[in-house]
Amino acid sequence: MRRLLLAIIVLAVIGAGAFWWITEPRPAYPRDQWAALEEGGDAERGRIVFDAGGCASCHTTPGQNDRLKLGGGLQLKSPFGSFFVPNISPDANDGIGKWKVVDLANAMLSGVSPEGAHYYPAFPYTSFHRVKLDDVRDLMAFLRTLPPISGKARPHDLAFPFNIRRTLGVWKFLFFHRGDLAPDPSKSPEWNRGRYLVEGLGHCAECHSPRNFMGAIIESQRFAGGPDLEGKGNVPNITSGKGGIANWSKKDIVELLTTGLKPDFDTIGSTMGEVVKNTADLPQSDREAIAEYVKSLPPRDSAARRSATGQ
Amino acid sequence: MIRSFLVAGLLTLGIGTVLAQNLDVIKERKQTMKSAGDATGDPVKMIKGELPFDLPKVQASLQTYVAVAKKMPTLFPDDSKTGDDTAALPKIWENKDDVIARYAKLGTDATAALTTIKDEASLKATFPNILKNCGGCHETYRASKS
Numbered sequence: 168m169r170r171l172l173l174a175i176i177v178l179a180v181i182g183a184g185a186f187w188w189i190t191e192p193r194p195a196y197p198r199d200q201w202a203a204l205e206e207g208g209d210a211e212r213g214r215i216v217f218d219a220g221g222c223a224s225c226h227t228t229p230g231q232n233d234r235l236k237l238g239g240g241l242q243l244k245s246p247f248g249s250f251f252v253p254n255i256s257p258d259a260n261d262g263i264g265k266w267k268v269v270d271l272a273n274a275m276l277s278g279v280s281p282e283g284a285h286y287y288p289a290f291p292y293t294s295f296h297r298v299k300l301d302d303v304r305d306l307m308a309f310l311r312t313l314p315p316i317s318g319k320a321r322p323h324d325l326a327f328p329f330n331i332r333r334t335l336g337v338w339k340f341l342f343f344h345r346g347d348l349a350p351d352p353s354k355s356p357e358w359n360r361g362r363y364l365v366e367g368l369g370h371c372a373e374c375h376s377p378r379n380f381m382g383a384i385i386e387s388q389r390f391a392g393g394p395d396l397e398g399k400g401n402v403p404n405i406t407s408g409k410g411g412i413a414n415w416s417k418k419d420i421v422e423l424l425t426t427g428l429k430p431d432f433d434t435i436g437s438t439m440g441e442v443v444k445n446t447a448d449l450p451q452s453d454r455e456a457i458a459e460y461v462k463s464l465p466p467r468d469s470a471a472r473r474s475a476t477g478q
Numbered sequence: 479m480i481r482s483f484l485v486a487g488l489l490t491l492g493i494g495t496v497l498a499q500n501l502d503v504i505k506e507r508k509q510t511m512k513s514a515g516d517a518t519g520d521p522v523k524m525i526k527g528e529l530p531f532d533l534p535k536v537q538a539s540l541q542t543y544v545a546v547a548k549k550m551p552t553l554f555p556d557d558s559k560t561g562d563d564t565a566a567l568p569k570i571w572e573n574k575d576d577v578i579a580r581y582a583k584l585g586t587d588a589t590a591a592l593t594t595i596k597d598e599a600s601l602k603a604t605f606p607n608i609l610k611n612c613g614g615c616h617e618t619y620r621a622s623k624s
Contacts, residue, residue: 400565400621426606427613432518434609436616443613 190336192285194273195296195345201269204304208268213309216302218448219368220295224441225252228316234444237262238316243289245396247382248325250289258315271310272303277345278335285335287323288343288382294370297348302368342383357452361460364453371461374402374438377470391467400437405461410469412461420458424449499561507553507566510546514612517542521605524598531598536605540588540595543608547585551578565621577619584611 196204217223228238238261239254256262263270270281278285278292286292328334348367350359365371376384377393391411392404407413412420419430424446427435435443446454517539523529524536554570554577570577587608595601 395622399567400623402622426522426609428518428522428609431515432522433515434518434612434616436613436618436620437622438617439622440613440617 186337189340190285190333192279192283192336193277194279194283195277196269196272198267198269198273198281201267204268204272204300207301208304208308210305210308210312212302213305213307215449215453216298216306216368217309218445219364219453220298220306221369221442221445222255222306223445224438226255235313236316237310237313238318239320240318241320245289245382247329248323250287250323250325251320253320254316254318255310256313256316257311258317261317261319262315263310264315266307268304268307271307272300275303276300278339278343285332285339287329287332287335288338291370291373293343293384294367294373296343296345297363297367299363338381338383342381355459357456357459358463360453361456361458364457365460369457371405375405388467388470390464392469395437404467404469406464406467407462408466408468411466413466417455417458417462420461421451421454424454424457425451499559500555500557501562503553503555503558504562504564504566507550507558507564508562510549510553513542514546517546518609518612521601525602525605531601533596536595536601537592540592540608543588544585544592547581547588550581565623567619567621570619573619577615580611580615584608587611 222237223234225241225243226237226239227234227241228236229241237254237256239252239256241252243250243252254262257264259265266281273279273281274286274290275292275295275298277296278288278290280286323330348363351362354362372384372389374395375392376389377391378396379385390404390406391408392402394400395402404411415430422428422430423435424443426447427440427443429435434440446457520529520532520535521539524531554566554574556571558564559566559568559571591604591608595604
């Protein structure tokens with residue numbers, strides 16, 4: 168009897184240890200190396216990173232039109248509860264004014280905060296981990312030029328157990344695998360740039376893919392669209408599969424990303440309207456690169472869609 | 479007896495009003511918005527240089543916008559919130575004043591453009607601003623659709 172009890176205790180300790188090990192936040196770069204990462208950084212190039220990453224779409228203070236006021240506060244609804252987008256303006260107390268490049272790198276590339284806690288994947292580090300360190304550095308240089316905004320967003324409002332950040336370690340263990348996007352030499356530089364923008368900075372798949380019950384992208388349906396997590400309707404399939412955009416030319420995609428006009432001259436709406444404000448500011452070559460890559464996505468048929476106003 | 483018929487009739491009528499969605503108006507709404515989209519084609523092609531500048535055609539498009547802006551606010555009765563896969567979001571009925579004001583602005587902008595657009599240069603300068611009215615509403619009041 169005593170031996171059984173001992174075995175149970177030993178197993179429990181091993182289990183807790185394993186849980187602790189799995190859920191341990193692992194930043195991409197040690198913070199004590201921060202000085203080396205600070206060097207360089209170009210705010211002008213960082214502006215392109217900012218637009219390609221669509222930072223403004225979530226982080227802009229709601230209810231006003233200046234896309235460079237990044238006071239946060241926007242509510243993002245999800246099946247797990249509501250997220251409130253943080254302030255990433257350079258305010259020293261309420262924003263990220265005290266952040267070093269290493270902090271932004273760890274946030275974007277590994278989903279870990281300067282305090283060493285996990286971020287929720289509502290912040291799309293699941294795509295951003297493919298971003299080059301140089302781009303992170305340029306982005307930080309650009310963010311530091313923006314006006315500081317005071318005021319913190321309210322804390323996330325999530326159901327148990329999602330409100331315990333440590334459990335995100337399990338989610339990351341299952342669904343988040345860091346890795347570079349090695350260029351494919353058999354493809355054109357334009358295609359490779361497009362892939363980097365779509366799969367990395369642009370994080371297009373985060374909205375344009377269905378998710379499983381744990382909120383992770385279903386890889387076999389990547390880019391095939393799915394229900395709009397934030398509300399009603401469906402996010403479109405952007406592959407050439409059934410229900411997708413096979414009949415769109417590369418030019419059509421560039422046009423959408425520039426003016427928001429679809430091939431039938433309907434103006435894009437919903438959250439993509441915000442995205443177009445970002446892509447409209449990109450260099451034309453980047454919009455063309457995005458279109459080139461999107462046209463090459465493997466065809467996947469749309470998943471079951473729901474009615475536009477249905478839940 | 480007559481009274482109970484009357485009550486039954488009223489009840490049926492009442493229930494009927496709650497359930498029956500005004501599918502005709504939803505259809506008309508879609509057609510009206512589609513006409514605005516169709517009117518956008520020519521001027522945009524002229525801006526891109528795919529069509530030669532043609533003032534009467536531009537003005538015809540602007541007249542369509544004016545007509546659409548006038549008609550649309552009447553096409554959101556309370557019994558047209560759902561049905562026929564409408565992409566109109568419930569927010570429209572919560573912010574009716576804003577929706578009406580936005581259509582009014584589209585009407586004003588399009589009317590003004592009837593005189594300000596005279597050539598290719600003024601078309602390029604003015605038309606994209608009119609289109610911003612479309613996107614502004616679609617972002618807030620229309621569900622994403624695939």
